Amino acid sequence: MTIKDTTAKKVLAVALARGGEFADIFIESRKASTLSYDDGRLDNVLSGQDTGCGIRLIRNRREVYAYTNDLSEKNLAEIAAFVASEGAGGEPGQKRTFNFKKSRPAFLNKIGRKPSTVALARKISMLETGDRAARQSPAIRQVRVLLRDLVQDVTVVNSAGEWATDTRTHVLFSVQVVGEKGGVLQTAYEPAGGTIGFELFDQHPPDEVAKTAAARVLRNLDARPMQGGRMAVVMAAEAGGTMIHEAIGHGLEADLANEGLSVYGGKLGEKVASDLITVVDDGTIPNRRGTFSFDDEGVKSGRNVLVENGVLKRYLSSRLSAMKDGTQSTGNGRRQSYEHLPMVRMTNTYIASGEDDPAAIVKSVDRGLLVTRMGGGQVNTVNGDFVFEVSEGYLIENGQRGPAVRGATLTGNGPRILREIDRVGTDLGFGIGTCGKNGQAVPVSDAQPTIRIPEIIVGGELN
Numbered sequence: 001m002t003i004k005d006t007t008a009k010k011v012l013a014v015a016l017a018r019g020g021e022f023a024d025i026f027i028e029s030r031k032a033s034t035l036s037y038d039d040g041r042l043d044n045v046l047s048g049q050d051t052g053c054g055i056r057l058i059r060n061r062r063e064v065y066a067y068t069n070d071l072s073e074k075n076l077a078e079i080a081a082f083v084a085s086e087g088a089g090g091e092p093g094q095k096r097t098f099n100f101k102k103s104r105p106a107f108l109n110k111i112g113r114k115p116s117t118v119a120l121a122r123k124i125s126m127l128e129t130g131d132r133a134a135r136q137s138p139a140i141r142q143v144r145v146l147l148r149d150l151v152q153d154v155t156v157v158n159s160a161g162e163w164a165t166d167t168r169t170h171v172l173f174s175v176q177v178v179g180e181k182g183g184v185l186q187t188a189y190e191p192a193g194g195t196i197g198f199e200l201f202d203q204h205p206p207d208e209v210a211k212t213a214a215a216r217v218l219r220n221l222d223a224r225p226m227q228g229g230r231m232a233v234v235m236a237a238e239a240g241g242t243m244i245h246e247a248i249g250h251g252l253e254a255d256l257a258n259e260g261l262s263v264y265g266g267k268l269g270e271k272v273a274s275d276l277i278t279v280v281d282d283g284t285i286p287n288r289r290g291t292f293s294f295d296d297e298g299v300k301s302g303r304n305v306l307v308e309n310g311v312l313k314r315y316l317s318s319r320l321s322a323m324k325d326g327t328q329s330t331g332n333g334r335r336q337s338y339e340h341l342p343m344v345r346m347t348n349t350y351i352a353s354g355e356d357d358p359a360a361i362v363k364s365v366d367r368g369l370l371v372t373r374m375g376g377g378q379v380n381t382v383n384g385d386f387v388f389e390v391s392e393g394y395l396i397e398n399g400q401r402g403p404a405v406r407g408a409t410l411t412g413n414g415p416r417i418l419r420e421i422d423r424v425g426t427d428l429g430f431g432i433g434t435c436g437k438n439g440q441a442v443p444v445s446d447a448q449p450t451i452r453i454p455e456i457i458v459g460g461e462l463n
Contacts, residue, residue: 002165003027003053007073008157009098011055014080016096016159018088020059022319023080024158026296027053027071028338030150033115037127037145045120052338055080059087061324065341100163103300109286109293111169112199115149123147126173126206133207134177134214139221142178145210147171149198156298164298170289170443171200172432175210179217186406188216188391193432194445196287216373216392223404226393226460232368233410233453234361234396240431241446242374243388244351247414248272248279249446250437251381252306253332253344254321263384263415264312272312273418276354279307281316283331283347289432290347290444297333297342304330310419318344336440343438350447354424358450361423363399369408369458370394370401374431377410384414387459407461417453425450 003011008025015023033047053076054067064087066079130145150170157163172193179186190213192204235243248264250256257265264272273279283301285291292301297319305313317325318333321344334345362370375389388410395402430447 002155003071003157004073005100007076008100008163010073011076011080012098012157012159013096014077015055015057015083017081018084020057020084020087021323022058022159024056024156024297025053025076026056026335026338027155028152030152030337032148032150033123035123035127035147037131039142039144040131042124042127054338055083056341057083057087058320058323061320062087063320063341067339096159098159099161100157101161102163102165103294103298109195109291111197113197114169115151115171115198118198126201130173130175130206130210133210134175136211136214137179137218139179139181139218140177140214141180143210144176145206146174154294154296156294156296158298162298164294166293168195168292169197170194171196171198173200173204173206173209175213177210177213177217179221181221184221186217186220188213188220190216191432194287194289195291219392219404220406223406226369226405226408226458228408228458228460230455231458232365232396233371233456233458234365234368235371235448235451235453237358237425237427237429237448237450239371239374239448240429241350241448242377242431242433243386244279244448245346245349245433245435245444245446246377246379246388247384247386248307248418249281249346249349250379251384251414252279252315253346254315254317254325255344256381257315258321258324260382262381267312268314270312271310272415273307273310274421275310276424277307277310277418277421278305278352279349280305280352281330281332281346281349285348288348288430288445290349292347295329295331295333295342296335297329299329299331299333301331301347304332316344316346318342334442336442340440343440345437345442346435346444346446348430348445348447350428350430351424351449351451353426353428353449356423356425356450358425358427361425361450361452362396362401364423364452365396366398368396369405370396371408371410379414384416385412386414387411409459411457411459417456420454421451422454423452
């Protein structure tokens with residue numbers, strides 16, 4: 001779905017007729033399907049298509065937004081007039097003329113097997129395969145397998161004369177397993193996905209994803225309860241980048257930093273982490289879950305170095321936050337759908353690899369915790385305090401991986417921990433997720449190398 005040049009010019013002119021610095025049109029058409037297999041049976045098969053358009057006006061650093069499913073020129077002009085009236089103030093705006101420069105994607109995120117080419121029966125078979133593979137022990141009590149695919153066509157046209165189009169294909173496969181042994185319950189969740197087609201399963205077969213989740217549950221059922229205390233922690237690359245996403249990533253979003261809601265606000269050019277730490281947000285990594293050619297404001301995605309050798313270099317920004325700062329958008333204006341305003345969001349965020357051998361990092365610890373999978377957590381972006389669950393961890397004893405432990409948590413302060421990291425591995429491991437902020441959810445990925453934290457508070461299970 002697109003829009004005619006003449007219609008776009010008319011709509012933008014109407015939106016700006018009563019004043020304003022900027023206006024844009026966001027058109028989205030999405031086709032999605034979701035299948036779930038729960039407790040050994042097909043639970044849901046949902047599919048649908050939705051098309052809509054949102055019109056935004058920015059006037060005096062304030063946004064006015066309205067959206068519709070009716071893309072006729074008459075209706076879009078009426079929506080634009082409503083936006084103009086809501087954002088009006090002072091003298092009517094000057095008559096505007098627009099000459100659009102249409103942009104092609106900055107890079108091509110190649111899709112091998114489009115979701116539309118995969119039969120429903122094949123999708124159901126993949127769910128069944130995942131369910132069977134997860135049930136490898138009588139201790140497995142419940143299995144839920146989910147398969148989602150989405151093709152999203154986006155067009156963004158604005159009063160700066162920019163016209164951008166993008167097609168994003170997402171596939172997500174996940175397995176959640178519940179196990180029970182001796183009255184102890186454990187759960188595990190294992191996802192695979194990205195901006196990719198069904199070639200995803202060449203590298204991540206459904207049975208392998210399911211076996212990984214089931215194996216984690218069985219290990220945790222046999223694991224010893226974690227005994228808490230202050231100790232060294234090694235976070236393996238395979239743990240994913242949950243900590244970097246939460247402990248610093250959100251704090252580097254310009255809207256939070258500008259509103260006094262980030263511990264990193266007002267610290268550009270200052271030392272905020274160890275010399276070993278470089279933090280990057282990169283929306284151009286092929287096939288990663290947070291990848292796109294243009295953001296939802298029509299700005300080309302790019303590689304943004306946020307922290308370099310411990311020094312804060314820049315914040316992530318959208319068009320509005322950049323206007324407030326007098327800077328340029330970093331291409332991080334994202335929205336859940338045409339029904340939502342764009343806001344500053346991460347894409348693929350990671351700590352860059354270092355120079356230490358990952359195995360040597362483990363050997364350097366006499367007693368501590370090796371984290372191989374992170375769980376959920378909470379972060380206070382104002383002061384940087386966090387609490388994270390550890391989904392899979394092992395004791396480190398005399399420089400060797402020891403027995404598995406369960407029930408561990410990590411409690412600390414993001415800025416302090418980042419300053420204290422003293423070993424950074426040569427590896428890099430990605431995790432995927434769906435990031436929530438202000439009621440909106442967008443796909444992201446995050447990553448880190450193996451890192452060593454000399455001391456952190458590790459919580460454990462109550463006996």
